[in-house]
Amino acid sequence: MMGSLSDFALAVLRLAVWLGLLAAIFAPLERVFALRRQSGRLRHAPADIGFYFLNSLLPVAILAPPFGLLAAGLRQVTPEAYVSAAAGLPIWARLAAGLLVSEIGGYWGHRLCHEVPPLWRFHVLHHAPDHVDWLISSRAHPVDQVFEKFCALTPLYVLGLVQPTPQGLGLAAWIAIFGTIWGFFVHANVRWRLGLLEQLVSTPAFHHWHHTACENRDHNYAALFPMVDRLFGTHYLPRHWPAAYGVDAPQPDTMAEQLLRPLGLGPRA
Numbered sequence: 001m002m003g004s005l006s007d008f009a010l011a012v013l014r015l016a017v018w019l020g021l022l023a024a025i026f027a028p029l030e031r032v033f034a035l036r037r038q039s040g041r042l043r044h045a046p047a048d049i050g051f052y053f054l055n056s057l058l059p060v061a062i063l064a065p066p067f068g069l070l071a072a073g074l075r076q077v078t079p080e081a082y083v084s085a086a087a088g089l090p091i092w093a094r095l096a097a098g099l100l101v102s103e104i105g106g107y108w109g110h111r112l113c114h115e116v117p118p119l120w121r122f123h124v125l126h127h128a129p130d131h132v133d134w135l136i137s138s139r140a141h142p143v144d145q146v147f148e149k150f151c152a153l154t155p156l157y158v159l160g161l162v163q164p165t166p167q168g169l170g171l172a173a174w175i176a177i178f179g180t181i182w183g184f185f186v187h188a189n190v191r192w193r194l195g196l197l198e199q200l201v202s203t204p205a206f207h208h209w210h211h212t213a214c215e216n217r218d219h220n221y222a223a224l225f226p227m228v229d230r231l232f233g234t235h236y237l238p239r240h241w242p243a244a245y246g247v248d249a250p251q252p253d254t255m256a257e258q259l260l261r262p263l264g265l266g267p268r269a
């Protein structure tokens with residue numbers, strides 16, 4: 001018990017250090033290269049920081065047991081020749097294949113969150129703010145995060161790119177960490193346009209259009225590679241920036257209400 005408590009305290013401390021580092025990088029960048037003046041930032045910051053800690057800890061804890069079972073179950077039914085061929089791939093090939101399949105799984109998870117009303121009830125929390133900046137990346141309902149991570153990571157296990165070995169789990173963790181850090185970048189309130197690079201990797205302009213208040217919101221679902229949106233017909237990246245962000249329906253102000261309302265609970269549910 002003491003051990004798990006100190007592990008938890010250590011995890012919180014590590015996340016606090018990460019948050020400090022991220023703030024040290026993005027706060028000055030957003031000041032110097034601001035796309036827009038942020039008026040309501042301070043009002044939203046406490047809840048966004050709460051979501052940062054919650055979403056860094058809870059979805060991983062919820063998903064660890066099913067992914068452990070999935071990996072063990074698949075290990076029983078996958079032919080040995082395939083397992084050793086996948087494990088024998090060079091690390092760069094597994095990383096490239098892993099990024100691609102998790103991107104496609106994540107794309108469809110995210111798209112379903114927009115197109116299936118019960119999933120949108122949870123996902124709308126991420127789209128509610130009328131401003132976009134680096135910290136918005138964390139603002140999401142844990143149920144939404146569990147679903148999207150499940151969609152992004154399951155193909156890695158099914159294709160045998162992640163195996164129940166320290167090395168294999170390391171790959172999944174690195175893909176998840178890289179995706180998380182990139183997520184902060186694409187939300188940043190910076191006015192950078194990056195030319196040809198915008199065709200290859202997701203950028204602030206690409207993802208800001210995903211937060212637009214107009215009908216083009218249902219585009220640009222990819223976390224890393226805009227090519228996946230091109231492939232499935234949802235790419236949208238004009239030369240200008242969105243005029244406004246957010247959703248029409250009023251959203252609850254407090255973190256507690258934001259967590260409870262999609263579950264049908266809370267005072268105004």
Ligand SMILES: [Zn+2]
Binds near residue numbers: 114123126
């Ligand atoms: Zn979305």
Ligand SMILES: [Zn+2]
Binds near residue numbers: 136137207210
């Ligand atoms: Zn976003």
